Amino acid sequence: MPFTKVPEYSAKHPKPADITYEYGTAGFRTIGENLESTVFRVGLLAALRSQSKQGQVIGVMITASHNHERDNGVKLIDPLGEMLQQSWEAYCSKLANAASDADVQSVLEEVARAEKIDTSIKAKVAYARDTRPSGPLLQGALEDGLEALNVEATNYGIISTPQLHYIVRCLNTAGTRAAYGEPTETGYNAKYGSAYLRLVEGKEKPTTLHIDAANGVGAPQVRKLAESINSPYFNIEVHNHDTETLGKLNIDCGADYVKSNQRQPAGVTLIPGGRYCSFDGDADRIVFYYADEAGRFHLLDGDKIATLVATSASVQTAYANGSSTSFIKDSLKLPTVFAKTGVKHLHHEAEKMAIGVYFEANGHGTVLFNPSAVTALTNATPTSPAQADAIERLWALRDLINESVGDAMSDMLLVETILICKQWTLADWDQAYTDLPSRLLKVVVNDRSVFQTTNAEQTLTSPAGLQDVVDSIVAKFPKGRSFVRPSGTEDAVRVYAEAATRHDCDQLAYTVAGAVFDKAGGRGERPAEFL
Numbered sequence: 001m002p003f004t005k006v007p008e009y010s011a012k013h014p015k016p017a018d019i020t021y022e023y024g025t026a027g028f029r030t031i032g033e034n035l036e037s038t039v040f041r042v043g044l045l046a047a048l049r050s051q052s053k054q055g056q057v058i059g060v061m062i063t064a065s066h067n068h069e070r071d072n073g074v075k076l077i078d079p080l081g082e083m084l085q086q087s088w089e090a091y092c093s094k095l096a097n098a099a100s101d102a103d104v105q106s107v108l109e110e111v112a113r114a115e116k117i118d119t120s121i122k123a124k125v126a127y128a129r130d131t132r133p134s135g136p137l138l139q140g141a142l143e144d145g146l147e148a149l150n151v152e153a154t155n156y157g158i159i160s161t162p163q164l165h166y167i168v169r170c171l172n173t174a175g176t177r178a179a180y181g182e183p184t185e186t187g188y189n190a191k192y193g194s195a196y197l198r199l200v201e202g203k204e205k206p207t208t209l210h211i212d213a214a215n216g217v218g219a220p221q222v223r224k225l226a227e228s229i230n231s232p233y234f235n236i237e238v239h240n241h242d243t244e245t246l247g248k249l250n251i252d253c254g255a256d257y258v259k260s261n262q263r264q265p266a267g268v269t270l271i272p273g274g275r276y277c278s279f280d281g282d283a284d285r286i287v288f289y290y291a292d293e294a295g296r297f298h299l300l301d302g303d304k305i306a307t308l309v310a311t312s313a314s315v316q317t318a319y320a321n322g323s324s325t326s327f328i329k330d331s332l333k334l335p336t337v338f339a340k341t342g343v344k345h346l347h348h349e350a351e352k353m354a355i356g357v358y359f360e361a362n363g364h365g366t367v368l369f370n371p372s373a374v375t376a377l378t379n380a381t382p383t384s385p386a387q388a389d390a391i392e393r394l395w396a397l398r399d400l401i402n403e404s405v406g407d408a409m410s411d412m413l414l415v416e417t418i419l420i421c422k423q424w425t426l427a428d429w430d431q432a433y434t435d436l437p438s439r440l441l442k443v444v445v446n447d448r449s450v451f452q453t454t455n456a457e458q459t460l461t462s463p464a465g466l467q468d469v470v471d472s473i474v475a476k477f478p479k480g481r482s483f484v485r486p487s488g489t490e491d492a493v494r495v496y497a498e499a500a501t502r503h504d505c506d507q508l509a510y511t512v513a514g515a516v517f518d519k520a521g522g523r524g525e526r527p528a529e530f531l
């Protein structure tokens with residue numbers, strides 16, 4: 001029987017009785033030391049997922065991204081480097097919550113039956129982790145899970161989340177027409193670095209790019225990328241690169257801090273004319289920023305990246321600033337659609353477009369070339385040297401982009417390429433449109449599951465009557481927009497608002513937050529700033 005060894009291994013990683021786990025927007029995520037049983041079990045499920053895909057390699061990444069250093073998380077990566085197919089998320093949660101070691105075995109048997117899995121197939125898994133202190137313990141638990149099911153497993157060490165997505169895609173496409181690259185860190189640097197140089201060499205060289213690496217895995221990795229590129233076209237200075245000292249990861253720095261606080265990270269002094277960007281803790285998000293002559297901070301977030309990159313169509317979430325959506329529709333004259341929050345939703349929408357660009361406002365996104373675009377490019381017969389050059393550049397552009405997932409390093413090179421080709425400063429790029437003032441708030445409620453939405457999460461269908469209240473508040477503010485949805489990663493409800501002025505925006509946000517708190521079971525003391 002394939003699963004007979006499972007209970008014995010499972011006994012080494014007992015599940016805390018009082019915790020219920022849920023595979024959410026970005027996999028499992030909670031306090032690192034509470035995740036040992038879950039990561040062990042994810043190892044078991046990765047084996048089954050690989051067998052259900054005829055032995056293709058499945059990825060397991062141990063990271064909690066931009067969250068606090070004490071947190072950790074784990075997620076599965078499907079064969080082409082995409083997020084785990086959604087229908088399997090329920091299996092993950094069920095297995096993580098199985099009460100006894102024997103139950104763990106029964107859930108595996110149930111999944112194998114439901115998915116008609118041939119358990120004689122050799123399962124293959126590629127795994128990696130970020131720099132968090134709980135990483136080694138969780139990696140050990142994962143390795144036990146893989147051993148229990150006799151998986152052919154490869155440890156890729158401490159790398160960024162998108163690097164593991166890239167490696168998984170490379171492993172599963174090797175030797176085919178869709179071969180993605182060499183499945184190693186060196187292969188990653190060579191692929192993206194050489195595509196970048198193909199696109200920018202001969203143009204004017206950029207000035208130094210200052211990178212805030214959030215004291216995370218992006219720091220060593222971007223340095224290796226720079227060593228590999230080894231060219232004055234990629235001249236960087238890495239800040240917040242301390243991955244050794246405890247308590248520094250993501251603290252007062254990183255893409256999430258910069259986006260949420262609309263200010264520069266600690267450890268970086270902005271000089272007017274200087275060029276800056278921030279990664280998050282696992283280097284899958286990036287935002288850019290600069291200071292103007294008066295020393296004022298200006299943010300170039302995921303929405304700005306989308307408008308810089310979009311050439312055919314784009315996908316946003318409702319959190320995209322209204323000005324960016326108007327700019328894409330009215331100035332770029334491109335179609336843009338809204339998807340639900342979470343990269344997996346945006347990714348699937350973008351796959352439907354010839355060249356689909358998707359970005360979350362927080363800086364997570366990428367560009368996808370669908371098969372029809374690739375075929376058109378393959379079959380294109382240039383009739384002039386200029387056309388031949390354009391086709392060559394499109395191929396190089398495709399090589400520059402990590403299509404498997406949003407990737408801070410690949411996105412950074414993409415933005416640099418466009419800025420170099422246009423000879424734009426960050427301020428030039430920022431001219432495109434001015435963000436409407438916006439605010440994102442959290443409301444803690446007794447039960448966030450009563451919040452249900454439709455219309456790409458912009459309209460509440462439950463609690464009954466609350467959407468009408470939100471609508472009547474919004475109607476009072478010029479250019480006002482506000483929506484309420486339950487978070488998929490935190491035990492809270494999010495309120496987003498934007499309006500013509502900062503004052504109106506704040507009034508709108510705090511009034512809606514107050515209404516949610518009062519009418520939908522706000523928990524604890526009512527925050528003083530709620531109106």
Ligand SMILES: CC(=O)N[C@H]1[C@@H](OP(=O)(O)O)O[C@H](CO)[C@@H](O)[C@@H]1O
Nearest residue numbers: 025026342343360362487488489490
């Ligand atoms: C408003 C916001 O930024 N939401 C984030 C956050 O999701 P929530 O479901 O809102 O908690 O975490 C997700 C995973 O990192 C990210 O994809 C998403 O953009």
Ligand SMILES: [Mg+2]
Nearest residue numbers: 065280282284
């Ligand atoms: Mg991240």
